[in-house]
Amino acid sequence: xxxxxxxxxxxxxxxxxxxxxxxxxxxxxxxxxxxxxxxxxxxxxxxxxxxxxxxxxxxxxxxxxxxxxxxxxxxxxxxxxxxxxxxxxxxxxxxxxxxxxxxxx
Amino acid sequence: xxxxxxxxxxxxxxxxxxxxxxxxxxxxxxxxxxxxxxxxxxxxxxxxxxxxxxxxxxxxxxxxxxxxxxxxxxxxxxxxxxxxxxxxxxxxxxxxxxxxxxxxxxxxxxxxxxxxxxxxxxxxxxxxxxxxxxxxxxxxxxxxxxxxxxxxxxxxxxxxxxxxxxxxxxxxxxxxxxxxxxxxxxxxxxxxxxxxxxxxxxxxxxxxxxxxxxxxxxxxxxxxxxxxxxxxxxxxxxxxxxxxxxxxxxxxxxxxxxxxxxxxxxxxxxxxxxxxxxxxxxxxxxxxxxxxxxxxxxxxxxxxxxxxxxxxxxxxxxxxxxxxxxxxxxxxxxxxxxxxxxxxxxxxxxxxxxxxxxxxxxxxxxxxxxxxxxxxxxxxxxxxxxxxxxxxxxxxxxxxxxxxxxxxxxxxxxxxxxxxxxxxxxxxxxxxxxxxxxxxxxxxxxxxxxxxxxxxxxxxxxxxxxxxxxxxxxxxxxxxxxxxxxxxxxxxxxxxxxxxxxxxxxxxxxxxxxxxxxxxxxxxxxxxxxxxxxxxxxxxxxxxxxxx
Numbered sequence: 001x002x003x004x005x006x007x008x009x010x011x012x013x014x015x016x017x018x019x020x021x022x023x024x025x026x027x028x029x030x031x032x033x034x035x036x037x038x039x040x041x042x043x044x045x046x047x048x049x050x051x052x053x054x055x056x057x058x059x060x061x062x063x064x065x066x067x068x069x070x071x072x073x074x075x076x077x078x079x080x081x082x083x084x085x086x087x088x089x090x091x092x093x094x095x096x097x098x099x100x101x102x103x104x105x
Numbered sequence: 106x107x108x109x110x111x112x113x114x115x116x117x118x119x120x121x122x123x124x125x126x127x128x129x130x131x132x133x134x135x136x137x138x139x140x141x142x143x144x145x146x147x148x149x150x151x152x153x154x155x156x157x158x159x160x161x162x163x164x165x166x167x168x169x170x171x172x173x174x175x176x177x178x179x180x181x182x183x184x185x186x187x188x189x190x191x192x193x194x195x196x197x198x199x200x201x202x203x204x205x206x207x208x209x210x211x212x213x214x215x216x217x218x219x220x221x222x223x224x225x226x227x228x229x230x231x232x233x234x235x236x237x238x239x240x241x242x243x244x245x246x247x248x249x250x251x252x253x254x255x256x257x258x259x260x261x262x263x264x265x266x267x268x269x270x271x272x273x274x275x276x277x278x279x280x281x282x283x284x285x286x287x288x289x290x291x292x293x294x295x296x297x298x299x300x301x302x303x304x305x306x307x308x309x310x311x312x313x314x315x316x317x318x319x320x321x322x323x324x325x326x327x328x329x330x331x332x333x334x335x336x337x338x339x340x341x342x343x344x345x346x347x348x349x350x351x352x353x354x355x356x357x358x359x360x361x362x363x364x365x366x367x368x369x370x371x372x373x374x375x376x377x378x379x380x381x382x383x384x385x386x387x388x389x390x391x392x393x394x395x396x397x398x399x400x401x402x403x404x405x406x407x408x409x410x411x412x413x414x415x416x417x418x419x420x421x422x423x424x425x426x427x428x429x430x431x432x433x434x435x436x437x438x439x440x441x442x443x444x445x446x447x448x449x450x451x452x453x454x455x456x457x458x459x460x461x462x463x464x465x466x467x468x469x470x471x472x473x474x475x476x477x478x479x480x481x482x483x484x485x486x487x488x489x490x491x492x493x494x495x496x497x498x499x500x501x502x503x504x505x506x507x508x509x510x511x512x513x514x515x516x517x518x519x520x521x522x523x524x525x526x527x528x529x530x531x532x533x534x535x536x537x538x539x540x541x542x543x544x545x546x547x548x549x550x551x552x553x554x555x556x557x558x559x560x561x562x563x564x565x566x567x568x569x570x571x572x573x574x575x576x577x578x579x580x581x582x583x584x585x586x587x588x589x590x591x592x593x594x595x596x597x598x599x600x601x602x603x604x605x606x607x608x609x610x611x612x613x614x615x616x617x618x619x620x621x622x623x624x625x626x627x628x629x630x631x632x633x634x635x636x637x638x639x640x641x642x643x644x645x646x647x648x649x650x651x652x653x
Contacts, residue, residue, distance in 0.1 A: 058589050061594055085331070085521065087589075088329070088331060090620075091620060091623075098621055
């Protein structure tokens, strides 16, 4: 196991009003993302527990691109990773942002 | 005595030596080893029919059991090294030299035996190349083939898995060789004659049907969202703009995803009838929904697929079938069809380097090539025009004179940037290079040469290598779709952006595809059971794919 943590300043808050959302599952090659609207609008944070050790640089690159693209201001992401591929991580993060931007609680 | 018919006389002697073991041509299974000892000479070239799917397994075991003081140092010339017995022959000293094309399930062991010097390797061929050599310098002295049934005269019925048999028999029987067939049963009249009796010298009745491996079944349940996305990119980014109608699909989940998206995503794009109408393809179960939806007009097959017999029989407008109603496959003809009459090959690989060379060889596995290099190569002898072929040719050489400009076959490598166990698809140097050095090979085992590859599709986008004008552009186009692999992260971001502006690289958003729409619900079938339903109950999947 490895714990990784990233904080970014972002240009805009995430859309929608929902407080939290969960996408994905913890399984081999997959990951679970819990996203909560708990931070100031100009910040986002990602806490990662991953089964794969030694991929910090790849996570940094994936998350850098994600933050740049989606500007997820105000969101904290808690990620349980079962060794997912980077493209799966990108997809789950994007799905999480979409889900929390939907209507409802 | 000098003469001009020595080989014929030698063949007749071999047949006479074997004749004592049977009644007419029919030999009992328990006498198979003694038959082989009588017929085969040390150092002979022997084709032990190991196809991509069908295996002459009884004859393999019989050959393995020979007295090695009588039969030894054989030169095996067979397309597939698939059964463990195929390699046990070399461990025992029955065989010494090997020329082959494909070794899927034995890929790890064959690598160990090559390193250990147990096998003297001629070459790893493509199918068509090995078949060609059967008629020039690798003609078998003895062919050991497999069929479903025979009559007492020796007419053979191969059933749907005809595969390599006509080619092997042609080369052997018409050049003074001996043909021995194992059959599942001996019947009064065969359902159709795949091999005429005068080319067959002995028939051995097997106690069990020959082994066939279901190689082309991909369970839709295992297709990932990433593969759905990649398939959407391929359809919208390549099939649609080139209008690809005649094509071959490799094995793999990415191409299975494409097959399952035709009736859904493809239909919504209005592509029905405009793409994917004529195939050189095994009977992939994943294509059933597209066939049932009226997309596919015709399919010629290299081999068959376990469980597809009844479906094929009921869809003879689509498949090639015999007077008995069942599929007639033929690997050599289908390979030729894929090489000359298809405008596109799309398939996966294990490693792609910065020039676009691709290989399925890793340092511990030598899987061979099978058909991909013939499908995935420009046919320099092609002369007939077609829209996709001419368009690709024009992209590669926009300033050439149209009437003198060759077209180009679309050769597409598709895959996710990270494969199984997070192994990167893109590498600076292919393992095949290291292997070639270790084994002192004169050629690295490259499956598809970079100069034949026209497009690479990953979840990050489509790279059109036809539009690259320099080696540097080509390298950056490849890095530009290599995702978060090390090769991808080392891209020149400025140059990749410029390539994107020119349309050399196209991202999902450039093609109007929202990554979040890449959902498994787009698949026309999401399980094997769904495929059975689409087929109206005609598809009978093998038990290992039944999980309901």
